[in-house]
Amino acid sequence: MLVDTHSHLFLEEFDDDLPQVMERAVDAGVSAIFMPNIDSTTVVSLLAVCDRYPGLCRPMMGLHPTSVDAGYEAELAVVRRYLEASSRFVAVGEIGIDLYWDKTFLREQLAAFETQVRWALEFDLPIVIHSREAGDYIYNVLAPYKETMLRGIFHSFTGTAEEAARLLEFNRFLVGVNGIVTFKKSTLPDALRAIPLERIVLETDSPYLAPVPHRGKRNESAYVKDVLEKVAEIYRMPAEEVAAITSANALRMYGSDV
Numbered sequence: 001m002l003v004d005t006h007s008h009l010f011l012e013e014f015d016d017d018l019p020q021v022m023e024r025a026v027d028a029g030v031s032a033i034f035m036p037n038i039d040s041t042t043v044v045s046l047l048a049v050c051d052r053y054p055g056l057c058r059p060m061m062g063l064h065p066t067s068v069d070a071g072y073e074a075e076l077a078v079v080r081r082y083l084e085a086s087s088r089f090v091a092v093g094e095i096g097i098d099l100y101w102d103k104t105f106l107r108e109q110l111a112a113f114e115t116q117v118r119w120a121l122e123f124d125l126p127i128v129i130h131s132r133e134a135g136d137y138i139y140n141v142l143a144p145y146k147e148t149m150l151r152g153i154f155h156s157f158t159g160t161a162e163e164a165a166r167l168l169e170f171n172r173f174l175v176g177v178n179g180i181v182t183f184k185k186s187t188l189p190d191a192l193r194a195i196p197l198e199r200i201v202l203e204t205d206s207p208y209l210a211p212v213p214h215r216g217k218r219n220e221s222a223y224v225k226d227v228l229e230k231v232a233e234i235y236r237m238p239a240e241e242v243a244a245i246t247s248a249n250a251l252r253m254y255g256s257d258v
Contacts, residue, residue, distance in 0.1 A: 002029045002228060002243050003250040004221040006036060006094070006128065006155050006176055006203035009057070010045040013207040013218055022053055025221035029243070033221050034254060036060040036094035036128050036155075039067035040078040050088075058256060060093040062116055065130055066101060068109045076115060083123055090254040092120040093128025094155060097141075100132040114141055120150065126253050127152035128176075135163060142170060153253060156180070156205055160187065161194035168199060174249055176203045179211030179219065182230045189234045197235055197242065201250040202227050 004025070014021055025033065033056055037046050043061075050057040061082045063075050083089060095116040097109050120127045129152060131138045142150070151172035157164070158180055167175060175195055181188045192200070202224050204210075210219035211226040231246070232239040250256075 001031045001247050002224055003202065003247040004030055004033045004204050004206075004224045005153060005201045005250045005254075006178070007033050007206040007221050008035065008038070008208075009033065009206055009221065010035060010042065010049040011207060014220075018049070018052075021220045021222070022056065025224075026056070028222040028225045030221050030224060031056070031247070032251065032256060033057045034060065034090060034250070036064075036091070037062050037079075038064045038094075039075055043078070043082065058090045058254065059088060060091040060128060061089040062091075062093040062095045062128070063112055064094055065096050065098040065109045065113065068105050068112045070105070070108065072105070072108045072112050076112060079116065080119065083119060083125075089125065090256060091126045091128050091152070092116050092123070093126075093152075094130045095127055096130035096155075097134035097137045098130060098132040099134050099137075106137075110137065110141065113138075117141065117145065117150065120152070121145075121148060124149070129154050130156070135159070135166075139166060146170060151253065153201060155203065156209070157191075158186075158188060159191060161191045164191050164195050168195065174199050174201050174253055176201050177227060177231060178203045178205050179209045179215070179223065179227055181234070182211040182226060183215065184212075189230075192231070192234050197237070197245050198249060200231065200246055201253070202231065202246050 155176040206219040232242040
């Protein structure tokens with residue numbers, strides 16, 4: 001059993017062959033795919049895919065940091081409306097801070113992130129965090145919540161062992177590992193050795209970050225198996241055991257019985 005904890009199979013990159021993508025995922029052993037929202041423009045397609053594959057796909061609801069601009073409050077209102085209207089969402093995500101592309105709306109990103117963190121506690125949901133060139137900001141927002149029930153996943157971790165140790169201070173959080181771990185110049189294998197497997201989950205971030213040997217192509221959930229094989233190699237454990245542990249971690253976090 002494999003779980004893809006972070007995949008955007010509702011994007012237009014999959015419009016032409018979604019059934020085949022899903023079939024390949026199931027054939028690879030994937031039993032659950034968790035899908036984070038991006039913004040108000042993606043909600044309809046996100047929910048449509050989850051309705052089409054109810055035994056496989058689970059939706060999250062949140063506002064992605066790269067979609068935050070001067071009008072972010074209207075976008076947050078959409079998130080809030082969906083959270084209030086339905087209990088189907090398994091997490092608040094994906095949320096966070098992204099300063100890689102643009103720092104113009106840092107203040108707005110911080111406000112949107114903090115608001116959604118509070119909502120996660122209110123609705124008793126985990127959060128899924130996007131952090132890019134924003135480690136200190138993320139840490140400082142989360143630090144006051146260390147002793148609360150706040151829980152979640154640090155999506156697409158790419159940091160050092162020291163940065164991993166800092167994240168592990170948040171006892172109820174897990175670390176998401178994707179295809180980056182397979183890249184030739186990645187330092188992630190060294191960092192992972194400092195993280196207990198019980199704090200790891202696997203993801204693809206499809207359609208982005210395809211693992212070797214698919215690098216440069218469109219990513220898809222079936223390729224989480226390539227991530228699994230690399231992580232098993234790093235931990236020097238059988239792939240089946242790594243799959244069982246990481247999948248259990250994910251299902252426990254998302255409160256799913258898939």
